[in-house]
Amino acid sequence: MSDVYEPTERTTIKRLPARGSFDRKVVHEILDEGMICHLGFVVDGQPFVIPTIYVRIDETLYVHGSPASRMLRTLEQGVPACVTVTHVDGLVLARSAFHHSMNYRSVVVLGTATAVSDQTKKHGVLHALSDHLIRGRWEEIRHPSADELRRTLVLAIPIEEASAKIRVGPPSDDEEDYALPVWAGVLPLRIMPLVPIADPRLSPGIDVPPYAARYDGPTRGTRDDR
């Protein structure tokens, strides 16, 4: 398999192409670090953008939800979709308004969704979603029943086209602006876990599990053994 996604007319980065990447490893890393994606689809010419959790397995993204969801019912029909994942890494504070920016990493994936109908496969995807978001959880919880699996719609979106866009580093000011007496630099931002809040109905004597007490974000990479 090629190390890069083939740039297409639709994914070619027109604006600041130096920030773009089609590198497969870069795209996967950005995808694997995300908790939610923003999934775009079209109904009667109107775009809709919906946040949802997802997981990547190899060259496919999976999302899930209720069969009652308009988003999933629309996508199930096999319409073009766009999945975008964005990490905001910091505010870039330049000396001029014009050169203010953000440090970020984002991936745009284009693909056509199809429903996963095999119940064993659906079970595997739900396992992968759980592992992706909070590894260790799946081993402790009650797994989906056959009825719950039937009530869960799972969609597969193959990564047909993909590109990443990344900005890192300090501001880039106009040369004459560096003399201005203005603080400049980057204000880094990060999603941090706070102290877990126990369910009011939690049975006594059950400790917060380590994967929640010391949560370190989504699990990078996919497992081979799903």
Next chain:
Amino acid sequence: MSDVYEPTERTTIKRLPARGSFDRKVVHEILDEGMICHLGFVVDGQPFVIPTIYVRIDETLYVHGSPASRMLRTLEQGVPACVTVTHVDGLVLARSAFHHSMNYRSVVVLGTATAVSDQTKKHGVLHALSDHLIRGRWEEIRHPSADELRRTLVLAIPIEEASAKIRVGPPSDDEEDYALPVWAGVLPLRIMPLVPIADPRLSPGIDVPPYAARYDGPTRGTRDDR
């Protein structure tokens, strides 16, 4: 002006309607807390979803960028757009896989974009964007020149239709699962600022300004005096 956005066929919340809201104040609060939106538009039947910063002023969202941007050039033509803003507030850890969820607040706005051509208005929008993301910054930096303003495309997206969707609180497990010996609760998540990183070319003797040293996220609400 009505306290609520009129529910339409396109914004009616089909899935878990109890989580939905058309309340204008709720919608505004969620929008005003965001740093980036995910902007959806359609080119030749293909949806695209792009992350970008934005600001709300009254009943309009504004985004900006380079006139070279495919996104902005497409939207400038007045095509239907969808702007989605999402805050991930926590992982909801239930006793069953099926009832795992996320606490979140999201808003979906539908509207048709138009370009802002008046240079004074564009200047005002850039000021508002700066104030929204990091209040205090605008007063210190070099403001856009006439040439920079010309090189900046500003789009207005009126909030024609909008709805919010919110989940808060502990997991809701099936009654028989509460007896399972599994920790359950919420792992709260929050975007936090880290220590500001000075530009390597920063002139000596310039301290980190308080609005960056003690950053508290986007400024809530809009000013009347822009």
